[in-house]
Amino acid sequence: MPSALPIADPAPLDGALPGFAGDGADERTFSVYLHVPFCRVRCGYCDFNTYTATELRGARQDDYAAQAVREVGFAREVLDRSGVPQREASTVFFGGGTPTLLPADDLVRMLASVRDTWGLADDVEVTTEANPDSVDADYLARLADAGFTRVSFGMQSAVPHVLATLERTHDPERVPLVVEWARAAGLQVSLDLIYGTPGESIGDWRTSLESALASEPDHLSAYALIVEPGTKLARQIRSGEVVSPDDDLQADMYELADELLAARGYEWYEVSNWATDTAHRSRHNLAYWQGQDWWGVGPGAHSHVGGIRWWNVKHPAAYAGRISEGSSPAAGRETLDADTREVERVLLLTRIRDGLAIRDLRDTGRRAVAGLIADELVDAKAALSGTIVLTRRGRLLADAVVRRLLDD
Structure with missing residues (x-):
């Protein structure tokens, strides 16, 4: 089951923000996050707000881009009414779920709505997450032509039995191919890895790291597997079907990652993230860590503007209903x-x-x-x-x- 949303105050139906939300806005950057909540299958470890085809309860993927575009327009109106200065988007990030389950033209349309609504900074960073088996060369070229600058592939592991435990569906041999296609399109490449999967040895982890480095990505993320309550993996561990991740082994795996990456010229810039240089850091994620402003579009997406944080209703059907009514999709919010x-x-x-x-x-x-x-x-x-x-x-x-x- 997806994780629960925070408990806080209800959000107003018109989405209006307090007057102080705009204070100091000119000193903060503005980013846009677009959540695409669809997945072909639900991985056993995942507690993100994602839905497979059987869980949509009447919501339709082919309507989603239009809904997201409407929320972008709604966001502009809310910020105008609330006296928050409008700023160009310095970063745009498509996350999920699997954004690339949608046709490339849907992602292009969503990006165009951000460009038309706020404008994009001259050096804008535009990223989409993707599974290695959800794109081909033409798809990536279409994104690059439309202004995407970066793709983050969910590699997770190069070892088949580790991928099977994580319930990832791609063939690890496809990763170098999609990296090649992305580079040919002119996109920067990030690879995401997970370590500490039940049954994964330090040798398995070394294999995954060396495989990732062989593709020479611009950026690499390595996250320790966390067993989230309510997930299939948590139930498997509770029943004794698989063993729980070992904290000491995960620490050894982190140290190995840092050693290998440093030896290849990658610098850590956040605990779980490394880049070849400062230009290839994820500026979108840095905006989160540095407390900048961002608007999150889509079911369950979180936003933060001027010390006000809010989050949208989680289910795509509920989200679609709010959008069609012209009311705020926000479920709750808090003032920090x-x-x-x-x-x-x-x-x-x-x-x-x-x-x-x-x-x-x-x-x-x-x-x-x-x-x-x-x-x-x-x-x-x-x-x-x-x-x-x-x-x-x-x-x-x-x-x-x-x-x-x-x-x-």
Whole structure:
């Protein structure tokens, strides 16, 4: 089952934001996230807001692009009415689900609506997620011609038995082919990997890393498998059908990834993300981590503008109903108070290589820095320059670092 949405205040049907949402907007970037909630099959580990054909309850994939375009127009009206300055989109991200289950022309139409509504920055980053078996060369070329700049392939593993446990359907031998097609189209390439799958050995993980590196992606993400409550994988572990991921093994896998990637010239810029250089970092994800503004389009999509966070109704049928009525698709929202914003700022900025300015910490956080250096969790040289930057050990214990910065 998909994860539950947060409990918060109901969102107004007209979507209006408080007047202060626009304060300081000119100092923040604006991004657009477009959620495409469709998948051919539901992977056993996944708790994202996704739906297979049998779960749509009358909602139709072929109507979806038109619904998303209507929400983009609605978003412009809400921001205008709420006095939030309109800004060009600095990044656009199509996530899912599997966005590339839709025809390429549907994604192109959705991007065109963002361009027509807000404009795109001259250096805009436009990314779509894709499964290796959901695109071909013509599809990728069509996206590139329309202004997409980047594709993120869900590789996950190069080892068949690991893919089978994850219930991924693609042939690992297809990954180099889709990377070649993307490059021929002029797209930047990111590969997403998962480590710590039940039954995956350190040798399996090395095979996946070396296979990914052989394709020379511009960017690579590596996420530890998290067993989310309510997923098929959680039930399999509870019944003893598969073993639970091992924390110590996952730590070893992370260290191996960082070693191999660093040896090949990739720099970590967020705990789970590496890039060949700063130009190939995911600027869209950096916007999230840095607390910028974004509007999330689609079922279950989250938005954040000026300290107001809200999220849409989850099911595609409910979303379609709200859109057809001309009312806000938002299900709930919250206003982030000063303490919540501080916790999130410390939590997110410590995860990125650019780090967190020590001068911006509260007194308790500044007092914790010396101990974190002594425990080899924070880079001493960076701290002398006034910035909290995690060591490799610190990245493995990032949550503990944050607790000490907030609570000591």
